[in-house]
Amino acid sequence: MKNRFLQLMALFFILPLCAVFAQEDYKVKDAKLTYQNEDFYDVEIYDHEQLKFKKYPKNIILLIGDGMGVSQVFAGITANKGILHLQNMKTIGFSKTQSASNYITDSAAGGTALACGKKTYNGAIGVGPDKEPIESILEIAESNGLATGLVSTSSITHATPASFIAHQPKRSMYEEIAADFLLTDIDVFIGGGESFFNQRKDGRNLTEELEAKGYQIFNSLDAASSVNEGKLGVLTAPAHNDKFSERGDMLLQATDKAVEILQKNKNGFFLMVEGSQIDWGGHANNTSFVVGEMLDFDKVVGQVLKFAASNRETLVIVTADHETGGMALEDSDIAAGKVQASYTSTDHTGVMVPVFAFGPGAAEFMGIYENTAVFDKMLKLYRFDK
Structure with a gap:
């Protein structure tokens, strides 16, 4: 009996730890330097002279390709025989990604800079160097009557999406980050991380608490397919979602579902989509x-640009929190869709990352600036003070 009690106690402590460690288990070197594409896709090119955008955006869709530098972008261009949907975005700038504590940022500090407009230390989620909460663009949009949403191929409690909705001193505080969702009125969130909502050390079942607040909660996009209004949460995996070759078009479906619901708000919306x-x-x-x-992410970019080109009052921004791997392209072949690369690191690097913009206010994003300026520019263009 005593041994059984000890076994149960060990499981009580070990299972949550397994979920936490599973959040970082992707950081394993599995070198494969060559990629040969077999799944090419067409890209619609827009005539910018025919697009009559409004002066200011009613909606902003921020797409973050986590770890995406210019090499990753051009690898995608090479793999799809010289063209990506991204190339419709004629306004291009660069952001400097350094955090308050390190030359090389992590996704928490990088995400917080984009979400909240402040440099902070590596590991911080929506808090400044003093560990005090900083209001995010999502929270500001919400308080001004806009609909809001988050979509991610990672756990929704992981560093980048968490930076837009949570305020915690450490990115590893996944259960505390999940609990912060209850402190907001976010309209749509779709991503992994279900275990941090309903298999918690404190015994709380946050999915039930969210349902009590009026959320429709599902554990698959198929189950949520008929939902087209109201508050929606879809927790698509216990921790992270599978990689591109196994999860299908999850990111595309999730983004479409979020836009379908959020656009019904007459005041506009803010949506962050992460290709994690x-x-x-x-x-x-x-x-x-x-x-x-990269190609999976670009297909989502294409779908969002199609919406924005039709809508005419939606600003689309595509950027990254940092580059990862120090990726360098070698003797590749655009005509064949073959990519050959080498790497200088198995971690993030300190290089600038691109910022692409399309739609009303896009011209604001030209130039070289700090990553915090992305927040500043979004806030300026929303014109909440008018």
């Missing part, structure tokens, strides 16, 4: 992983 696993391929030095995730 470009970063993971960089950590692994795996070119196949990097390029597959």
